[in-house]
Amino acid sequence: MLLKFTKMHGLGNDFMVIDGVTQNVRLTPEQIKELGDRHFGVGFDQLLLVEPPGDPDMDFRYRIFNADGSEVEQCGNGARCFAQFVRDRKLTASRRIRVQTSKGNIELRVGMDDEVTVDMGRPELEPYEIPFKADRQSITYKLEIEGREHEISAISMGNPHAVLLVDDCKNAPVELLGRKIQRHARFPENCNVGFMEIVNPGEVNLRVYERGVGETLACGTGACAAVVAGRLQGLLEPTVKVTLPGGSLTITWREEDQSVLMTGPATRVYEGHIRI
Numbered sequence: 293m294l295l296k297f298t299k300m301h302g303l304g305n306d307f308m309v310i311d312g313v314t315q316n317v318r319l320t321p322e323q324i325k326e327l328g329d330r331h332f333g334v335g336f337d338q339l340l341l342v343e344p345p346g347d348p349d350m351d352f353r354y355r356i357f358n359a360d361g362s363e364v365e366q367c368g369n370g371a372r373c374f375a376q377f378v379r380d381r382k383l384t385a386s387r388r389i390r391v392q393t394s395k396g397n398i399e400l401r402v403g404m405d406d407e408v409t410v411d412m413g414r415p416e417l418e419p420y421e422i423p424f425k426a427d428r429q430s431i432t433y434k435l436e437i438e439g440r441e442h443e444i445s446a447i448s449m450g451n452p453h454a455v456l457l458v459d460d461c462k463n464a465p466v467e468l469l470g471r472k473i474q475r476h477a478r479f480p481e482n483c484n485v486g487f488m489e490i491v492n493p494g495e496v497n498l499r500v501y502e503r504g505v506g507e508t509l510a511c512g513t514g515a516c517a518a519v520v521a522g523r524l525q526g527l528l529e530p531t532v533k534v535t536l537p538g539g540s541l542t543i544t545w546r547e548e549d550q551s552v553l554m555t556g557p558a559t560r561v562y563e564g565h566i567r568i
Protein backbone atom coordinates (compact mmCIF):
# COMPACT_ATOMS: atom_id res chain seq x y z
CA MET A 293 0.00 0.00 0.00
CA LEU A 294 1.21 3.53 -0.87
CA LEU A 295 0.49 5.65 2.22
CA LYS A 296 0.14 9.44 1.88
CA PHE A 297 1.08 11.44 4.99
CA THR A 298 2.06 14.89 6.23
CA LYS A 299 5.00 15.44 8.56
CA MET A 300 4.14 18.10 11.16
CA HIS A 301 5.24 19.35 14.56
CA GLY A 302 4.01 21.35 17.53
CA LEU A 303 7.06 23.11 19.02
CA GLY A 304 9.31 20.29 17.81
CA ASN A 305 7.08 17.47 19.13
CA ASP A 306 6.84 15.79 15.75
CA PHE A 307 4.16 13.75 14.06
CA MET A 308 3.37 11.65 11.02
CA VAL A 309 -0.24 12.61 10.25
CA ILE A 310 -2.27 10.20 8.13
CA ASP A 311 -5.65 10.77 6.48
CA GLY A 312 -7.71 7.72 7.36
CA VAL A 313 -10.84 9.36 5.94
CA THR A 314 -9.97 9.08 2.22
CA GLN A 315 -7.45 6.23 2.73
CA ASN A 316 -8.27 2.84 4.23
CA VAL A 317 -5.46 2.58 6.81
CA ARG A 318 -4.74 -0.51 8.88
CA LEU A 319 -1.37 -0.43 10.70
CA THR A 320 0.02 -2.95 13.19
CA PRO A 321 2.07 -1.79 16.23
CA GLU A 322 5.14 -3.27 14.52
CA GLN A 323 4.48 -1.23 11.34
CA ILE A 324 4.02 1.93 13.44
CA LYS A 325 7.27 1.29 15.26
CA GLU A 326 9.08 0.82 11.90
CA LEU A 327 7.56 4.04 10.53
CA GLY A 328 8.61 5.86 13.69
CA ASP A 329 12.25 4.81 13.41
CA ARG A 330 14.37 7.93 12.79
CA HIS A 331 16.92 5.99 10.71
CA PHE A 332 14.92 3.34 8.86
CA GLY A 333 11.50 5.04 8.71
CA VAL A 334 9.85 8.45 8.59
CA GLY A 335 10.71 9.15 12.25
CA PHE A 336 8.28 10.78 14.71
CA ASP A 337 7.31 11.08 18.39
CA GLN A 338 3.72 10.10 17.58
CA LEU A 339 1.68 8.91 14.58
CA LEU A 340 -1.72 10.64 14.32
CA LEU A 341 -4.54 8.92 12.44
CA VAL A 342 -7.54 10.99 11.28
CA GLU A 343 -10.71 8.90 10.91
CA PRO A 344 -14.43 9.50 10.42
CA PRO A 345 -16.17 9.87 13.81
CA GLY A 346 -18.13 7.07 15.45
CA ASP A 347 -20.17 9.70 17.31
CA PRO A 348 -22.49 11.64 14.89
CA ASP A 349 -22.05 14.80 17.00
CA MET A 350 -18.30 14.82 16.31
CA ASP A 351 -16.51 15.88 13.12
CA PHE A 352 -13.60 13.43 13.26
CA ARG A 353 -12.03 10.64 15.30
CA TYR A 354 -8.40 11.08 16.34
CA ARG A 355 -6.15 8.11 17.14
CA ILE A 356 -2.68 8.57 18.61
CA PHE A 357 0.23 6.10 18.58
CA ASN A 358 3.56 6.61 20.34
CA ALA A 359 6.82 5.83 18.51
CA ASP A 360 6.95 2.47 20.33
CA GLY A 361 3.68 1.49 18.60
CA SER A 362 1.48 1.86 21.70
CA GLU A 363 -1.94 3.51 21.20
CA VAL A 364 -2.67 6.27 23.74
CA GLU A 365 -5.59 8.41 24.79
CA GLN A 366 -4.56 12.00 24.11
CA CYS A 367 -1.95 14.28 22.51
CA GLY A 368 -2.12 18.04 22.96
CA ASN A 369 0.47 19.20 20.43
CA GLY A 370 -0.93 16.67 18.00
CA ALA A 371 -4.43 18.13 18.37
CA ARG A 372 -3.22 21.50 17.08
CA CYS A 373 -1.53 19.84 14.10
CA PHE A 374 -4.70 17.79 13.55
CA ALA A 375 -6.73 21.01 13.18
CA GLN A 376 -4.35 22.42 10.56
CA PHE A 377 -4.15 19.06 8.75
CA VAL A 378 -7.91 18.57 8.28
CA ARG A 379 -8.25 22.15 7.00
CA ASP A 380 -5.23 21.88 4.69
CA ARG A 381 -6.62 18.61 3.27
CA LYS A 382 -10.05 20.28 2.77
CA LEU A 383 -11.65 17.66 5.04
CA THR A 384 -13.35 20.63 6.69
CA ALA A 385 -13.48 24.40 6.24
CA SER A 386 -14.66 25.01 9.80
CA ARG A 387 -12.58 26.87 12.37
CA ARG A 388 -14.39 24.95 15.16
CA ILE A 389 -13.61 21.24 15.01
CA ARG A 390 -15.07 18.64 17.39
CA VAL A 391 -12.90 15.56 17.79
CA GLN A 392 -13.59 12.18 19.34
CA THR A 393 -10.61 10.56 21.10
CA SER A 394 -10.37 7.23 22.88
CA LYS A 395 -10.89 8.97 26.21
CA GLY A 396 -13.35 11.83 25.74
CA ASN A 397 -13.97 14.53 23.17
CA ILE A 398 -12.01 17.72 22.57
CA GLU A 399 -12.78 20.92 20.68
CA LEU A 400 -10.27 22.69 18.45
CA ARG A 401 -10.59 26.33 17.45
CA VAL A 402 -8.42 27.79 14.67
CA GLY A 403 -7.79 31.52 15.10
CA MET A 404 -7.52 34.06 12.28
CA ASP A 405 -3.75 33.98 12.93
CA ASP A 406 -3.90 30.17 12.46
CA GLU A 407 -2.88 29.63 16.10
CA VAL A 408 -4.96 26.77 17.47
CA THR A 409 -6.70 26.71 20.84
CA VAL A 410 -7.63 23.27 22.13
CA ASP A 411 -10.19 22.74 24.90
CA MET A 412 -8.53 19.71 26.50
CA GLY A 413 -11.45 19.19 28.89
CA ARG A 414 -11.23 18.74 32.64
CA PRO A 415 -8.21 17.18 34.38
CA GLU A 416 -8.86 13.92 36.19
CA LEU A 417 -7.51 13.85 39.75
CA GLU A 418 -9.21 10.70 41.11
CA PRO A 419 -6.34 8.14 41.47
CA TYR A 420 -8.40 5.25 40.11
CA GLU A 421 -9.21 7.20 36.93
CA ILE A 422 -5.65 8.41 36.26
CA PRO A 423 -4.74 5.50 36.92
CA PHE A 424 -2.43 5.88 39.94
CA LYS A 425 -2.27 3.63 43.00
CA ALA A 426 -3.06 5.67 46.14
CA ASP A 427 -5.22 5.18 49.26
CA ARG A 428 -6.93 8.53 48.67
CA GLN A 429 -6.81 11.57 46.38
CA SER A 430 -4.20 14.15 47.36
CA ILE A 431 -2.61 17.29 45.89
CA THR A 432 0.79 15.58 46.00
CA TYR A 433 2.05 12.08 46.72
CA LYS A 434 5.32 10.61 48.01
CA LEU A 435 6.82 8.25 45.44
CA GLU A 436 9.69 6.02 46.59
CA ILE A 437 12.39 5.22 44.05
CA GLU A 438 15.45 3.22 45.09
CA GLY A 439 15.14 4.29 48.72
CA ARG A 440 14.60 7.99 47.95
CA GLU A 441 11.24 9.79 48.25
CA HIS A 442 10.08 12.13 45.49
CA GLU A 443 7.03 14.42 45.80
CA ILE A 444 4.82 14.26 42.69
CA SER A 445 1.42 15.37 41.47
CA ALA A 446 -0.58 12.70 39.62
CA ILE A 447 -2.99 14.03 36.98
CA SER A 448 -4.72 12.71 33.86
CA MET A 449 -5.46 14.88 30.81
CA GLY A 450 -6.90 11.76 29.21
CA ASN A 451 -3.40 10.33 29.52
CA PRO A 452 -1.49 9.88 32.81
CA HIS A 453 1.08 12.43 34.05
CA ALA A 454 3.40 12.74 37.02
CA VAL A 455 4.62 16.31 37.68
CA LEU A 456 7.61 17.21 39.87
CA LEU A 457 8.78 20.68 40.97
CA VAL A 458 12.48 21.36 40.30
CA ASP A 459 14.67 24.42 41.00
CA ASP A 460 16.36 24.31 37.60
CA CYS A 461 14.83 22.61 34.56
CA LYS A 462 18.06 22.66 32.58
CA ASN A 463 19.83 20.44 35.11
CA ALA A 464 16.85 18.26 36.09
CA PRO A 465 17.45 14.44 35.95
CA VAL A 466 14.89 14.08 33.13
CA GLU A 467 16.37 10.94 31.52
CA LEU A 468 17.41 9.07 34.67
CA LEU A 469 14.45 9.89 36.93
CA GLY A 470 11.91 10.28 34.10
CA ARG A 471 12.58 6.77 32.89
CA LYS A 472 12.06 5.31 36.39
CA ILE A 473 8.88 7.25 37.22
CA GLN A 474 7.44 6.53 33.73
CA ARG A 475 7.29 2.82 34.54
CA HIS A 476 6.75 3.04 38.32
CA ALA A 477 4.50 0.27 39.67
CA ARG A 478 2.05 2.86 41.08
CA PHE A 479 1.29 3.91 37.48
CA PRO A 480 -0.22 0.66 36.13
CA GLU A 481 -0.44 2.12 32.59
CA ASN A 482 2.92 3.96 32.92
CA CYS A 483 2.94 7.78 32.71
CA ASN A 484 4.47 10.92 31.22
CA VAL A 485 6.81 12.72 33.61
CA GLY A 486 7.00 16.54 33.77
CA PHE A 487 9.82 18.50 35.49
CA MET A 488 8.51 22.01 36.22
CA GLU A 489 10.55 25.05 37.30
CA ILE A 490 8.35 27.92 38.48
CA VAL A 491 9.75 31.24 37.21
CA ASN A 492 6.85 33.30 38.59
CA PRO A 493 3.08 32.66 39.13
CA GLY A 494 2.46 33.34 35.41
CA GLU A 495 5.44 31.55 33.88
CA VAL A 496 7.09 28.14 34.16
CA ASN A 497 9.83 26.18 32.41
CA LEU A 498 9.02 22.53 31.71
CA ARG A 499 10.72 19.42 30.35
CA VAL A 500 8.78 16.19 29.78
CA TYR A 501 9.90 12.57 29.60
CA GLU A 502 7.07 11.11 27.54
CA ARG A 503 5.59 7.62 27.94
CA GLY A 504 6.51 5.47 24.95
CA VAL A 505 9.00 7.99 23.54
CA GLY A 506 11.44 9.54 26.04
CA GLU A 507 12.16 13.26 26.39
CA THR A 508 10.43 15.33 23.69
CA LEU A 509 10.93 18.99 22.74
CA ALA A 510 7.40 19.74 23.89
CA CYS A 511 4.37 17.97 25.38
CA GLY A 512 0.96 19.63 25.22
CA THR A 513 -0.86 17.44 27.73
CA GLY A 514 2.26 17.68 29.92
CA ALA A 515 2.01 21.48 29.88
CA CYS A 516 -1.67 21.23 30.87
CA ALA A 517 -0.91 18.77 33.70
CA ALA A 518 1.92 20.98 34.97
CA VAL A 519 -0.32 24.06 35.22
CA VAL A 520 -3.01 22.03 37.02
CA ALA A 521 -0.38 20.72 39.46
CA GLY A 522 0.95 24.23 40.10
CA ARG A 523 -2.54 25.70 40.57
CA LEU A 524 -3.52 22.95 43.03
CA GLN A 525 -0.44 23.81 45.10
CA GLY A 526 -1.35 27.51 45.08
CA LEU A 527 1.78 28.43 43.11
CA LEU A 528 0.36 29.55 39.74
CA GLU A 529 -2.21 31.92 38.25
CA PRO A 530 -5.06 30.54 36.07
CA THR A 531 -3.21 31.47 32.84
CA VAL A 532 0.44 30.47 32.52
CA LYS A 533 3.13 30.75 29.84
CA VAL A 534 4.75 27.31 29.70
CA THR A 535 8.19 27.34 28.08
CA LEU A 536 9.49 23.97 26.88
CA PRO A 537 12.74 23.25 25.01
CA GLY A 538 10.86 23.58 21.67
CA GLY A 539 8.98 26.78 22.50
CA SER A 540 6.09 28.21 24.54
CA LEU A 541 2.42 27.38 25.02
CA THR A 542 -0.29 29.38 26.78
CA ILE A 543 -2.30 27.25 29.20
CA THR A 544 -5.43 28.38 31.05
CA TRP A 545 -7.28 26.30 33.66
CA ARG A 546 -10.69 27.94 33.37
CA GLU A 547 -12.42 28.40 36.72
CA GLU A 548 -16.04 28.34 35.53
CA ASP A 549 -16.07 24.89 33.93
CA GLN A 550 -12.66 23.50 35.03
CA SER A 551 -11.63 23.04 31.38
CA VAL A 552 -7.94 23.33 30.47
CA LEU A 553 -7.27 25.40 27.32
CA MET A 554 -4.01 25.20 25.37
CA THR A 555 -2.97 27.68 22.67
CA GLY A 556 0.05 27.35 20.43
CA PRO A 557 1.41 26.85 16.90
CA ALA A 558 1.18 23.93 14.50
CA THR A 559 3.72 23.54 11.69
CA ARG A 560 3.61 21.57 8.45
CA VAL A 561 7.07 20.35 7.38
CA TYR A 562 6.48 18.25 4.23
CA GLU A 563 4.03 15.97 2.39
CA GLY A 564 5.18 12.42 1.74
CA HIS A 565 4.33 8.96 0.42
CA ILE A 566 5.65 5.70 1.78
CA ARG A 567 5.04 2.12 0.66
CA ILE A 568 4.16 -0.25 3.54
Ligand SMILES: N[C@H](CCC[C@H](N)C(=O)O)C(=O)O
Pocket residue numbers: 305337338356358364365366367368369370451452484502503504505508510511512513514
Ligand atom coordinates in the same frame (compact mmCIF):
# COMPACT_ATOMS: atom_id res chain seq x y z
N1 LIG B 1 3.38 10.21 25.13
C1 LIG B 1 1.99 10.54 25.48
C2 LIG B 1 1.16 10.82 24.21
C3 LIG B 1 1.59 12.11 23.49
C4 LIG B 1 1.48 13.32 24.35
C5 LIG B 1 2.23 14.57 23.89
N2 LIG B 1 2.99 14.44 22.67
C6 LIG B 1 1.32 15.79 23.87
O1 LIG B 1 1.58 16.73 23.11
O2 LIG B 1 0.37 15.81 24.69
C7 LIG B 1 1.38 9.35 26.24
O3 LIG B 1 1.87 8.24 26.10
O4 LIG B 1 0.40 9.59 26.98
